[in-house]
Amino acid sequence: MKHLIANWKMNFVNLDAWLKDFDLNNISEEIQVVICPNYLDIKDFYKTTLKTHQQISIGAQNLSSETEGAFTCQISGKMLKNIGVSYSIVGHSESRLQGEDDETILNKLQTAFHCDLIPILCIGEDQHEYSKGRTEKKIKHQLTENLFPLQNLSNNILIAYEPIYAIGSGIAVQNEHLEEVSLLIKDLVRENLGTDFTLIYGGSVNSESAKNLAKVDGIDGFLVGNASLDPKEFANIALSLEQ
Ligand code: PEP
Secondary structure, eight states: OEEEEEEOTTOOOOHHHHHHHOOGGGSOTTEEEEEEOOHHHHHHHHHHHHHHOTTEEEEESOOOSSSSSSOTTOOOHHHHHHTTEEEEEESOHHHHHTTOOHHHHHHHHHHHHHTTOEEEEEEOOOHHHHHTTOHHHHHHHHHHHHTTTOOSOOSOOEEEEOOGGGTTTSOOOOHHHHHHHHHHHHHHHHHHHOOOOEEEEESSOOHHHHHHHTTSTTOOEEEESGGGGSHHHHHHHHHHHTO
């Protein structure tokens, strides 16, 4: 099963118009499509997709590390689950930039599992780290702090490799780099958790770059920002995953 995930971030999307133009008929059933709208649109989106596009799952762009209580402004995993959410992004670089630290991300992963949500853990180096040859160090650090303390992991998890310099830049990483990092992540997770997981890539994926990126062994899907706002473009990315 491959995954194609849309992160709509804080963009206005006309749900009905988007769904009307998103043609699932041409997309293989072997691809799980997940849409992450803003929190306010989740309920409407869930109700509409139940009627028109049952194969689409809903994801949240984040969740609280707490399950319930006096946490002003937070949205719990249980609340998300109650309105039809099945997945949640955790540790997106844009959330980390706003002050989310490693311990919080670890707690969010734990909470996601507890609430029966499938987490999509985002990791990746920034431009400075990449140019100094510190990609491996950064990936090891993030996996060690965010994921490896969760021993006996029996639930589903997706790991999205998202190099920060590729996000929103219009330039996806080279396949050689993606291959190297994909092997690194797989080896580290196998050694430290011995568990199965799905590895996906995110960072300027569009219908053009997807054709090439989909050739990388071990990459089982994409997390897509900008290009997912256009339903036809997003559907074309799915076609690359079928290769
Ligand atoms: C993202 O923000 O996770 C992302 C992949 O964005 P974009 O596709 O716009 O680079």
